[in-house]
Amino acid sequence: MERVIDLHLKNLSFDHCPDRRSKSESNKWRRYPADVLPMWVADMDCLSAPSIQQALKERVEHGVFGYGRPLPGLYELLCKRMETKYDWKVDPSWIRFSAGVIVAVNQIIDAVSENGDAVLVQTPAYPPLLETPGCRKLECILSPLVSDHNGRFEIDFEILEKSITDRTRFFLFCNPHNPTGRVFTRSELEKLAEICLRHNLIILSDEIHQDIVYSDHKHIPIASLDKEIEQRTITISSASKTYNIAGLKCAYAIIPNKELQSAYDNGGKGLVDSVNVLGLTATEEAFRSGDGWLKDCLGYLKNNRNYLINEINKIKGIQVFAPEGTFLAWLDCSELMLGSSPAEFFLMNAKIAFNDGATFGDGYSNFVRMNFGCSFEILKNAIAAMKAALDAL
Ligand SMILES: Cc1ncc(COP(=O)(O)O)c(C=O)c1O
CATH class of the missing domain: 3.90.1150.10 (Aspartate Aminotransferase, domain 1)
Structure with a gap:
């Protein structure tokens, strides 16, 4: 009862x-x-969760809202979460907080790309992901997912590989996938990873919907497949969809590769770690008690x-x-x-x-x-x- x-x-x-x-x-x-x-x-x-609302109230009562810097506890909570939920060991030094997933994706592409690079995007695609390459003055190569007779969208690996050109530098991936709702399986991710390795692509993996996954399905961060793929992947995510705190503008990028880390840090002077302090409070509480x-x-x-x-x-x-x-x-x-x-x-x-x-x-x-x-x-x-x-x- x-x-x-x-x-x-x-x-x-x-x-x-x-x-x-x-x-x-x-x-x-x-x-x-x-x-x-x-x-x-x-x-x-x-x-949003009562514990998040409470943490925000306490933070607002503090009354001072100067520039913030994520507390060490937030890095620890994020690493613990990645390991327990997704079986991926993340080092705190790989993490960069950002004012949003799309902000981070744009910032990464700006920091790492060179003139003439192209970005591979699977369609249908969340519109800002579709628009990002053009906004960064890069070519956008579209590769459609294909739908089966039940309306389930799948990757046609042949189509995908054929659309890669000599200039393709990034694969802008979205998993779980907006808008089709697919949660890509380990075998699909392994095939994708193999193609990206063969063509020397950097994977930008938008995993913002990672926690909203229904029974019988499991989210696997593509970077967690193995060390080689980890080194060429930047995973961008946030607690924002999961805990309904998107307006607080706090996201994170996980960048295991040292060169990519430096490119991101140097390219983003004045932008790196520029995060809303209330977003940091809410995200930390979400990871602690959500x-x-x-x-x-x-x-x-x-x-x-x-x-x-x-x-x-x-x-x-x-x-x-x-x-x-x-x-x-x-x-x-x-x-x-x-x-x-x-x-x-x-x-x-x-x-x-x-x-x-x-x-x-x-x-x-x-x-x-x-x-x-x-x-x-x-x-x-x-x-x-x-x-x-x-x-x-
Ligand atoms: C796949 C995907 N990426 C990014 C975003 C936006 O994230 P942010 O507000 O942190 O830029 C959304 C929001 O709907 C989304 O669905």
Whole structure:
């Protein structure tokens, strides 16, 4: 009985989503008019863990917010976490904190690249990853993942290897993968690593969704495969997705290779370790005490995911594959024949804001990305509104 009550109370805390539209500056909730349900940008609507809120309150009460420097305890907690959760021994000297994953990716490419280098990116891709090479004035080589008849995206290793040119210097990888929800297996990672070694590529591995992984799947940092691949990989991640603290802007890069470390440090003068002090506090507390909350959160998200897959599969014309990780679903709406933009259709007719598939690379304009990191009630309302809009056609 106690356990039932306990679970009920825990669920209530994920069911309860504070008013983000009028009581906060939320990008997700304020971008669209008040009658639109936002199912787009990848943050969750739930409160962050009580222990994180408490740590932040204490830090705010301190009252002084000068420049920060991560405390030694944070490095230790991160290394311990990497070893216990991901079986990867990280040395504290490899870690660099940053104001965000995308900030760090841009900074690394700037620091390490030379004129004429190219960056290999798999599509569909989280739009800022797609845009980063161009922003850094490098060529972006796109290599599409391929979808099987169930809508599960996989790597076609032949296509990938063929797209590598003499100028390709970086492989910008995303695992768990946004937007497809794939959590790549050890065998897939080994094949990728082998290709990167053969072509002398530096792997920039964005693993920000590493903790949001559902049962039967396991996140493996690509750098943890072996020492050789570790030396050519920079892993960039954050506690931000896991603990819903993205607005606090704190991420980290793990750079085992000494030359890459120096390039990063020298290239980023004035930027290195420029981190929000509240982000450092929240991240440290998350790593110290966040495991229990994360377990409950994953249970809630899994229930949302299962409901979504079940319901969306009842809609004729939409194909969706159950994401193995992330709180994002990648909906193929091609067969609905909604015209050039299903995202626009759902915005106008269902008052639901999704991410438009077109922004994830060429060939995905018939997809929408749906964020299910919300209360069960919001999810139910969103799917009901989608169905009603389609029924009215
Ligand atoms: C794969 C991926 N990388 C990076 C980010 C953004 O991270 P940050 O806000 O730390 O730049 C996101 C956010 O949705 C993401 O999904």
